[in-house]
Amino acid sequence: MIQAPSMPDLSEASAAERGFKSGFVAIVGRPNAGKSTLINALVGAKVSIVTPVPQTTRNRILGVAHRPGAQIIFMDTPGIHKPLSHLNQQMMTFVRQALAEREAALFVADASAPFGKGDEYAVQLLKSYAPPTILALNKIDAIPKKRLLPLIDRYAKLYEFREIIPISALHGEGLTELAEATVKLLRDGPEYFPPDVYTDQPERFLAAEIIREKIIRHTRQELPYATAVLIEKFEESDTLTRIHAAIVVEKESQRPIILGAGGARIKQIGTEARQELEKLFPPKVFLELFVRVAPQWRDDRAVVAALDYRNPAPE
Numbered sequence: 366m367i368q369a370p371s372m373p374d375l376s377e378a379s380a381a382e383r384g385f386k387s388g389f390v391a392i393v394g395r396p397n398a399g400k401s402t403l404i405n406a407l408v409g410a411k412v413s414i415v416t417p418v419p420q421t422t423r424n425r426i427l428g429v430a431h432r433p434g435a436q437i438i439f440m441d442t443p444g445i446h447k448p449l450s451h452l453n454q455q456m457m458t459f460v461r462q463a464l465a466e467r468e469a470a471l472f473v474a475d476a477s478a479p480f481g482k483g484d485e486y487a488v489q490l491l492k493s494y495a496p497p498t499i500l501a502l503n504k505i506d507a508i509p510k511k512r513l514l515p516l517i518d519r520y521a522k523l524y525e526f527r528e529i530i531p532i533s534a535l536h537g538e539g540l541t542e543l544a545e546a547t548v549k550l551l552r553d554g555p556e557y558f559p560p561d562v563y564t565d566q567p568e569r570f571l572a573a574e575i576i577r578e579k580i581i582r583h584t585r586q587e588l589p590y591a592t593a594v595l596i597e598k599f600e601e602s603d604t605l606t607r608i609h610a611a612i613v614v615e616k617e618s619q620r621p622i623i624l625g626a627g628g629a630r631i632k633q634i635g636t637e638a639r640q641e642l643e644k645l646f647p648p649k650v651f652l653e654l655f656v657r658v659a660p661q662w663r664d665d666r667a668v669v670a671a672l673d674y675r676n677p678a679p680e
């Protein structure tokens with residue numbers, strides 16, 4: 366269960382009594398459908414990393430959208446797929462947890478990709494939890510309008526979606542309608558989070574994710590899934606945040622791919638990550654990156670557990 370940082374006082378005129386709506390909403394769908402782009406757009410802040418590579422999100426990421434009279438706590442999740450490694454099984458556990466703990470769901474589908482078996486598989490999983498769900502048909506900026514109706518027909522036959530809303534998460538189209546339709550699925554409830562809080566992720570995890578985003582963007586042809594980032598040191602002072610991070614790869618042969626010729630690639634990854642980290646941890650970030658080889662880490666329970674920020678830190 367997700368712990369709210371401060372529970373409101375329900376004894377007197379509580380938020381619920383004032384007709385305030387709130388609740389947890391799972392964002393689910395196939396890998397690469399645009400779920401993380403969508404949660405960022407709905408929350409109005411970058412809470413989840415985005416890359417062109419499927420299976421980017423590996424955790425359950427909370428993002429709070431503060432609306433007039435309502436608070437929607439969105440849960441971004443990994444793309445629904447058949448898991449092979451322990452890491453992938455853990456990713457699917459996050460999807461199931463989100464589907465089990467939600468009040469409602471947004472099912473995100475990539476309207477620009479051909480409908481296939483993977484989409485049917487994803488809807489089957491949704492069905493097994495049967496939440497009240499809105500279908501968000503995403504990436505409509507990338508398709509001719511005439512492709513929408515047949516797709517809407519097809520999905521309408523698969524599940525009793527409460528609403529089907531075409532959107533472009535990237536360009537912000539249809540998002541006001543989507544947010545309003547989502548609020549309609551919520552009941553009266555408390556303000557779980559104060560107005561200035563938009564995620565529950567610890568700073569160390571946010572830092573690791575930003576670094577991982579830059580790694581994927583720079584190595585996606587060669588190493589789409591093989592890397593993880595572990596923060597080994599995170600020290601904050603008024604003038605400097607010092608971060609040491611290990612880039613974990615599976616094989617010795619992958620080390621030079623991260624390093625690049627003469628170390629140029631890891632330098633570029635470091636520069637881009639530092640620039641973004643400095644916005645989160647001003648005024649200055651010192652970032653040290655190094656590569657560590659951990660054979661078969663995706664099947665190593667200890668490494669996979671260390672990647673989940675909800676686990677207690679190792680002694």
Ligand SMILES: Nc1nc2c(ncn2[C@@H]2O[C@H](COP(=O)(O)OP(=O)(O)OP(=O)(O)O)[C@@H](O)[C@H]2O)c(=O)[nH]1
Pocket residue numbers: 395396397398399400401402403414415416417418419420421422423442443444445503504505506507532533534535536
């Ligand atoms: N054209 C277009 N591209 C989009 C849109 N939304 C997302 N994308 C792109 O789709 C790719 C995947 O986006 P993500 O938000 O990472 O997708 P995801 O569903 O979170 O993917 P996983 O975490 O891997 O499951 C990125 O290159 C996005 O820029 C959209 O509305 N239009």
Ligand SMILES: [Mg+2]
Pocket residue numbers: 400401402413414415421422442443
């Ligand atoms: Mg994602």
